[in-house]
Amino acid sequence: MGGSLLKPVILIGIVYAILKFIVPNIPGSAPLPSSLIFLYLMLTTSGIVIFATLSGESKDAFWGPIQRFLTGENIGGLQVLRYAVLLLFPLIVGWQTYSSTATSDAPPAENRTIHPAPPGEYTGLSNPVSKTPDAIQQGKGFYAAFCSPCHGGNFDGKGPAARGFNPPPANFSDPTTIAMLQESYLFWRIKKGGVGLPIEGMPWKSAMPRWEVELPDEWIWKIIMGEYDGAHQSPRTWE
């Protein structure tokens, strides 16, 4: 028995090994969180089940041994194993339920929303400063003075002070950050800083200063222009 069961098990093992050991070692990558690995393994498993039950024969080949094992028909020496499985399974479910409901001192999983919705009064603003090379150059100057210590001179979130922070300063050259957002969104984030975030953005975590106390609005708009230009991104617009 088990010939047709061996392949799926090996396949799941391979997928797990790839996700766990190969993907993190690709340059520029990082270890995957267990939630994501679990998701991909579930997808693999459902794929295996779907493929194995496509026809009568393949279903019998796949399900038959499992059924025989669980019902204890002619499995000889495996009886002990069967009892072990039948006993262990409810225990695992019970333990899982217990451990997920018991109080624990582990910090809850991190699920900070990185781009929460801005307050209504910031959604429709547009940049009052006209886009001239001068203004952009000025903005880059302000950026160098106020922003680059954390967000980096190369707009990559790797400034000299960045190492100390968790969450790390945003990487503007990543196409999934400022390129997804409108200028007014950046204006809100710069002006109000970390403490201005709504609850889902976890205002207590971000170290972004509230720049409205230091910089006039016009400078902030210029910084935004300099940021987009320097990071080679463009803001989301509707034209």
Next chain:
Amino acid sequence: MRHQSGWIQRLLQAGSGQGGMLSGLLMAAGLLSLPALAFGADVSPAAATEYRDIPYIGSRNLVWIVAQLHLLLAGFVLGVPIFAWLCEVVAWKTGEKRYDKLAKEFTKLLTSAYATTALFGGILLFLLISFYPKLMNYLTDIFFPSFIVYCLLFLVETATLYLYWYGWDAMQDGGKKTFHIFLGFLLNFFAFFIMIVPNSWATFQASPVVLAEGSDIARAWAATWNPTWWPVNIHRLIANVVLGGYICGAYAGIRYLSARSTEERDHYDWMGYVGNFIGVFGLLPLPFAGYWLMREIYQYNQQMGITLMGGFLSWLFILQAMLIGVLFLGSNYYFWLGITYRIPGSELKYRKPMLSMLIILLLCLGVWMTPHSLVASLEEARKMGGTHHPLLGVFGVMSAKMTVANLMILVTFMSFIMYWRAGKQETATWAKVARSIMGGVLVLAGIAVIILGVWGYFVPAIIRINYFSTSQVLIVLFVMLTITPLTALLLKSAKTTTDMVWGKMPPRAGYALVLNAIMVILLMTLMGYARSSSRVHWHVYGVLRDSSQYAFSPALGYAAAFMALNTFCFCMIVAFIFWVATMSDKAKASHG
């Protein structure tokens, strides 16, 4: 100021309650002579009740359940006529009587289904008037002309339905049948307007427009033409077809599972096939309509767009991806089961293509379900440098999701074509050329969709949204519109090598059909929650604030429990309607 004028009214009420009209007047006179209090009177009548509540379940939860059930039933009674009418037209054109029988079987449901829908609509209306007087006043003030239009539409729709259903047997042949088909068209035509009129009320709440002075009709008309009205109309219309198709499939699946005679098994197996086919037919364009709606919402208000896509509702779209993924997998699974069981000897031939399609579907689903912000423990987040994964984070944005959605649609379409061609031998001389053209078109389309998707990361958002995503959609539509007629032409001259055998499907096919229907219903309840909670603490977005104790939006888990409850209740109601409608048939069958 507000509480002061309330105080005046209470005093007035207290006075008149004791029968002392005069004392009340005196009191009012004395109070009004105080200028500060008189100033307060300019917000009168402020003491009007804004909200009412009921204990234990809470007004919001009750309205939630009733409104969702009403909407699902409405989707059902609007989807089934489309489905029935399509079947009737097929029967009329091809002369296949079983399609006509199927159409009639479903139309029979409509009278009781209409009554149930209207019942829930009535309950909903009474609950809304009782619980939300402020909101209802506001909406009535704007929309009352369309309330009247709505009532009129109901009259004509009901009359048409009665003619359509009771005239079925009487109008079977010749010109009468043509007239009956026309009646069916009228039924759907009125039903469409019955859908879009309330849509305008709901979409006005999400995307209001400013109303200047003018006649009542002008104001109602202006409010009706709000930015998300047409996107929602189209999205719901297609979704209703999907719902009708999959519910038909689920019904057939259940009947198939409990069928005793071979005849019944054959019939319900075939019915499940038709239901699944129509469901998939609607499902293929549905993501496009949803995308359009989302774009309009984003453009209407950045805050609402981000609330949905990146803010507190972003996880909802991961759940949505899961449900849609299961739906796609389930539909394809049913197609593939159909190939292996209904067409004897085809299993080995199609095993490899099925495997590759399955792998593509799963890869796409994996990308679709990868969130932008991941759930990670503190330790894991530190290793990744935040909750974005540096490499897989790129799967979390729209460009990737749009690409995989298009690919999944392409694969499902391939499944369908494969099913269509299975068991037939093309005899045309140009068959080989046609096959290679079709293969080439499919492969090229897939590559083009992927290239546009990857390229989308390197262009400004607006170019991606306006040109790249649109092109992806157009490419997929082009594939469907070229391959479908080509296949039809090819199969016209083909000879059938193995006939389809009905009634041989395994039980899991029946369960797959049920699963698909559950997924569609759950998706509708999920998006109902999304539509409602994307307005956050507003009744009418940005205009009329929700100041009740239920102004908050509950978390997904709590909401999911309600979605599951609503789905279950809806299934039970539909099962009841089917049971009532088929009772007489069963009695006839056992007597006859």
Next chain:
Amino acid sequence: MSEVVILQLIGLTVIGCGTLILLFVRAQFARVIGFVAIVLGLFTLVALSVPQMASLPPVEEKFDIATVKTPTDMATIGQKIFFSKGQCALCHTIGPSESARCPDLKGIGAKLSREFIFESLTQPQAYIYLDYRHEGVPKEYPARMPYINKNPIGLSKNEILSVIAFLQQMSGEPISVNVSELEAPGQAPAAPVKAAQSDPVAVAQAH
């Protein structure tokens, strides 16, 4: 127990019941119900395992003159009114937009005097700005400007002045509205008359 845990336990129970039905009941319809229960229970459990975030309404803000010290404070309040109570942003955009139903307000505070803006808000039909964004004869914009100082929007004079301050600030202009122009509530001369208009019955009874 937290709400999430209770719901998880309910979900698990539902799945358990469904499994029991599938294991021991032979009637097909009951089995399908059991299957549906399992699917719905699983869905609920998945939804409970993702981050749980409720969205709470923000605190309602009131226009309080005592807190307004500088023209910039007025502009901040005006910004909020522009995007909420005043409903300006339902039609107007700041910056060009293809879907604009009204004139674009970018730089409006620099182009128009504050008196003109005030007139546009309170007597919107006095001078109608036409749409010149296309070839040929200029057209009227599709949406008609409502009276901002009357119902249903009904902004007070203070609120309108704040919006003007915001429009000027946004255009990079010095704010010409002064804090001293704001009227404290109760002193507004028009108020008692307005009350009389809106509630004639009470007045009649008073006499």
